[in-house]
Structures are given as C-alpha cells and as structure tokens.
Amino acid sequence: MKIKLSSIMVDNQTAALAFYTDILGFKKAKDIPAGEFRWLTLVSPDGYPDVELVLEPNANPAAKAFQEAMFKQGIPLAAFEVDDIEAEAKRLKQHAVKFTTDPKQVGPVKLAIFSDTCGNLIQMYQPPQRG
Amino acid sequence: MAHAATHIIVGLKMIHPDLLHRLCHARDLLRDWEEEPLSISAVARASNLTRFHFIRIFKALFGETPHQYRVRAQIEKAQHLLVLTDSSITEICMAVGFSSHGSFSALFRRRVGMSPSEFQRRYRQASRSEPHLPTSLVPGCLSLMGGILETEQFSRRQAADETDSF
Numbered sequence: 001m002k003i004k005l006s007s008i009m010v011d012n013q014t015a016a017l018a019f020y021t022d023i024l025g026f027k028k029a030k031d032i033p034a035g036e037f038r039w040l041t042l043v044s045p046d047g048y049p050d051v052e053l054v055l056e057p058n059a060n061p062a063a064k065a066f067q068e069a070m071f072k073q074g075i076p077l078a079a080f081e082v083d084d085i086e087a088e089a090k091r092l093k094q095h096a097v098k099f100t101t102d103p104k105q106v107g108p109v110k111l112a113i114f115s116d117t118c119g120n121l122i123q124m125y126q127p128p129q130r131g
Numbered sequence: 132m133a134h135a136a137t138h139i140i141v142g143l144k145m146i147h148p149d150l151l152h153r154l155c156h157a158r159d160l161l162r163d164w165e166e167e168p169l170s171i172s173a174v175a176r177a178s179n180l181t182r183f184h185f186i187r188i189f190k191a192l193f194g195e196t197p198h199q200y201r202v203r204a205q206i207e208k209a210q211h212l213l214v215l216t217d218s219s220i221t222e223i224c225m226a227v228g229f230s231s232h233g234s235f236s237a238l239f240r241r242r243v244g245m246s247p248s249e250f251q252r253r254y255r256q257a258s259r260s261e262p263h264l265p266t267s268l269v270p271g272c273l274s275l276m277g278g279i280l281e282t283e284q285f286s287r288r289q290a291a292d293e294t295d296s297f
Contacts, residue, residue: 007273011203034275035267042280059271061211072155076149098191099145115146117194 005041008078009058009067010118013038016028016055019117023095024080026053046082058119067119074100076113076123085110085126146192157185161197162204166199168228189209203250205229206242213251214264218248 004024010016017040020026026042029052033039042080049070058064070077082088093099095125098105100121110123146154151296155216160169169177174197175185186240190196205227212223221232224247229235254265 005273008170011194019194035270037275039272042289054273056273057270058274068158074151078150093143096191098188100148100151102145115192117192119193 004045004126005054006051007056008039008116008120009063009119010116011058012118013040013055013057016040016118018115020053020055022096022117044080053078064119071115071119071121074113074121076121078120079111082124082126084102085112085124088112088124107115145249146188150188151192154189155182157189157197158200161201161233162208164228168201202238202242206239209247210254210268211264212241213247214254214268215277220251223247237277 017031020042021028023037025046028040028045028101029043031038032043037057040055042055043049043052058067067077089103092114097114097117099112099114101111102111103112103126108128109125111123113121113123116122157174157211160174160177171186172182175182178185180188186196191202193200209223212218212226213220216223218226220236224235229237229238236247239250244249245253254268257272
C-alpha cells in the first residue's frame with residue numbers, strides 16, 4: 001500500500017487548474033474527461049514525482065457545506081512544504097493571493113495560510129533547517 | 132517593524148479573522164435570501180465595506196465576483212430543484228430569484244449547455260419514491276477514477292453491441 005493520491009475539493013476545475021499551475025507552480029499530470037467532470041491531477045516539480053494531488057469537483061452539497069464551514073473557521077484543508085516561506089509569500093502576494101495568516105513561527109516550523117480562490121484555505125510551511 | 136510595514140501596503144495586507152468571517156457571511160447572503168435577492172451594494176453594506184472594496188476583496192478570496200458567485204449559486208440551486216422536486220420550471224425560476232422565465236432559461240442554457248426542461252428530463256430518476264441527485268451530477272469524488280473506467284467499459288460495450296448488430 002502506497003500514499004500516491006491526495007485530493008482537494010474545488011469549486012471549478014478549470015479555474016483551479018489555472019491557480020494551482022500558473023500561481024502555485026504545480027504541473028498537470030492527468031486530465032481525463034469523466035462525465036460532467038474531469039479526472040484532474042497535478043504533480044509538484046520540486047517534490048515527489050509519483051505523488052499526485054487530485055483536483056476534485058466539489059459538486060456535492062454535503063462536501064460544500066463542510067468546505068464552507070472550514071473556510072469560515074480559518075482552517076486549511078491542505079498543507080504544502082516550501083524552502084523559503086518569506087520569499088514564497090512575497091511572490092504569491094504579487095499574484096494577488098490573499099493570506100489569512102502571514103508567515104509566522106509556530107514551534108519548530110514557520111507557516112502561512114492563504115486562499116486558493118477555489119473555496120479552500122491552504123497552509124504552506126517551512127520545516128526547521130536541517131543539520 | 133516588518134509586521135507594521137506589510138500593513139502599510141493595503142493590497143498585500145492579510146485578511147484578519149473578523150473580515151474573513153464577514154466575507155463568508157456575505158457569501159451566505161448572496162446565496163440564501165429571505166424575500167428577494169439583496170443588491171451587491173446592500174451585501175457590501177452588511178459586510179461593512181464599500182462596494183468597490185467588497186467586490187475586489189471578494190474576488191481575491193473566492194476567485195469570482197459577488198455577482199458571478201450569485202449566478203453560479205442560482206444555477207446550481209435550480210439544477211437541484213429540477214431534479215429533486217416536482218415544482219414547475221416557472222416556480223423554480225422564481226425560487227432561485229429570477230423574475231423572468233426567459234432570462235432564466237437563456238442563462239441556464241448558456242451555463243449548463245441545455246434548457247431547464249432538457250436538464251430535468253435527463254437527470255430526473257424514473258423512480259420518484261426517494262428523489263436524489265444522480266452520481267453523474269454529484270460524483271463521489273475519488274470515484275471519478277472509477278467513472279473513467281466505467282465510461283470506457285460502457286463505450287467499449289456499446290461499441291461491441293453496435294458491432295454485434297451488424
């Protein structure tokens with residue numbers, strides 16, 4: 001058994017693909033029509049090439065209620081690792097990305113939270129320096 | 132010091148929990164209303180923001196303007212009502228906040244790719260004992276992966292059937 005797919009629900013798969021590739025810098029891995037929707041996955045050029053993030057259509061009212069409640073409470077639904085969080089935050093802000101938490105030290109990690117414009121808050125974090 | 136500096140640059144300012152809350156509430160107001168839909172200006176006022184600032188920050192946070200969000204919510208609600216209820220198309224048109232049947236149908240067709248009545252015919256189950264949204268409209272998320280296989284198998288089967296009939 002392997003960890004291979006992780007997923008995030010999005011309002012609009014086309015808009016999400018643009019945000020996650022153009023702004024966050026992920027690369028499209030699979031894009032296959034599946035009925036009304038698409039099987040849409042991404043990989044991270046800086047990360048593990050065999051781990052994919054699925055951009056799932058959030059059409060289910062139950063899932064939507066969950067997503068909206070989490071957003072309102074300021075709770076992120078995914079976390080991505082970065083090497084230099086200050087530089088990333090600056091870069092994302094230049095792309096008009098809205099943060100709900102600016103980079104801050106929390107215990108051993110530095111983290112920040114921003115909106116993915118598709119209904120989710122995303123956390124990015126910088127792990128402690130190794131060595 | 133650095134903290135204070137980021138706050139001077141208005142566009143780069145982070146959204147504080149109170150503002151986040153107000154914007155989420157605004158989203159609720161745009162989607163659900165009592166008597167009739169509120170104007171965008173009224174929702175901005177309820178959020179304690181100017182109309183200009185409200186539209187700008189809403190778009191930055193949710194990826195679409197308040198108006199775009201509302202239209203999408205109206206169409207989604209109409210889709211659900213068409214499948215789940217016995218209401219007429221005129222009743223559904225009113226229920227989602229349109230006053231004109233013509234503009235509702237035209238907008239629905241533009242967004243969904245078919246008219247409200249075609250949509251109803253396609254997605255309403257034959258059995259009305261317990262109406263539910265078909266999985267083609269409400270996918271079980273990761274099951275879409277299976278949807279690909281199912282579609283492939285289906286088209287293969289269909290292709291086979293067609294071949295058989297010759």
